[in-house]
Amino acid sequence: MKQKKQLVVLAFFLLIAGFIWFVYFNHDKPIVTADAIPAPQSYPPIGVDNPQLHNDAVERARKTEYKGSGRNPFSRELPPPTRPPHPKPDPKQPELPPAPAAPPTPTVSPLPVKFFGYGTVPNSLSRRAFFTDGEDVYIVGEGEVLLNRFRILRIGNASLEYEDITTGLRGTAILEEQAAPPTP
Secondary structure: OHHHHHHHHHHHHHHHHHHHHHHHHOOOOOOOOOOOOOOOOOOOOOOOOOOOOOHHHHHHHHHOOOOOOOOOOOOOOOOOOOOOOOOOOOOOOOOOOOOOOOOOOOOOOOOOOEEEEEEEOOOOOOEEEEEEEOOEEEEEEOOOEEOOOEEEEEEOOOEEEEEEOOOOOEEEEEOOOOOOOOOO
16 A cells, blocks of 8 residues: 555656656747847838928918817817808899699508408417408418508518509508407
């Protein structure tokens, strides 16, 4: 038992001695320091035709006067915008007739059915919208066509977006909540 302990201690000391020998006698790698400065290289001078000062440009710069815009540089508030001058009408030139009014923007026709709810397909992220037209109920998903005329683009929580296929115009339908029937 005593001899086994001595062998374990001997192996431990040999490991420590091997580590010390590796650290002190292994100088193959160069030592890099952070304050190393590269050697100066030959610096080519800038090609300048006349190295003299341009005295005329310096004098011109000295004689310029500052003309401020009226804005206080120490304030965050911006000055009021300058108004462009209105051109005076030329009495020799006749006035042009007013331009015709722009045609009214086309509006998408409302859905002929009532959007009363939505749901999701189990194990899927696709939504389905529920529409009613009196007794008939239509269930349509996103990207599908309703009544061969309206494409359902996006179904939201409170509204849905649709596109009229014939005109390409887009519209929005609001979710119409129905009151629950009274309980007896």
